[in-house]
Amino acid sequence: MFLMRRVRRLSGAILFLCVIPAVASAQPAITKTYSYFRIGGRTAEDLDKELEKRGPVTRTTGHRHPGATEIKFGGDVTYMEKGGRCEISGARVTLRTRIVLPRWSNRRHATADLGFIWDTLSTDIKRHEERHAEIARNHAYQLERELLALRPNRSCDVLEKQVAEITSRLLESHDREQLRFDRVEAANFDARLMRLLQYNLKRRGK
Secondary structure, eight states, rough: HHHHHHOOOOOOEEEEEEOOEEEEEEEEEEEEEEEEEEEEOOHHHHHHHHHHHHBBTTTTTBBBOOOEEEEEEEEEEEEEEEEEEEEEEEEEEEEEEEEEEETTTTTGGOOOOHHHHHHHHHHEEEEEEEEHHHHHHHHHHHHHHHHHHHOOOOOOHHHHHHHHHHHHHHHHHHHHHHHHHHHHHHHHHHHHHHHHHHHHHHHHOO
């Protein structure tokens, strides 16, 4: 099981965090896209080498990984002065995620056993990256809710400072949860993949 021993770094998120001007709306504008990198090889050892050679490099680790999720937050808050007070007239959070996954060009020519292992592994890589996107999505909704819940203030400058504090806190929380998720996944990789292989083997035998 060379492949299962080697592919331990199931991917770290590439996190691009920023807040930029846009147009206010009622809920986050979220987009998710997919891209793929091709790998070759006809053995488990070949696949390991190909993933290490061609996998995306993440900014958080500086290493290549079997998959990655690029995350970019954006958005804007608009203010309105009314009756001597300042209130938020609209808040919009945007989130763009791009999930990068491997695509094995020799899958149709693989042996049944190696194809079975690859299918199990690649499914788990996709699940892992989808969870990164879900974590980001949850924080985008939370951020917009908290911004819209801010009460009017005597000064737009004070309100703007509160917006910056909420944004910073939510993005820091997002980063921590992403890193925590990666640590848990890495620690449980071998046991999880073995369970998946056993489960899929039982299903294949039916």
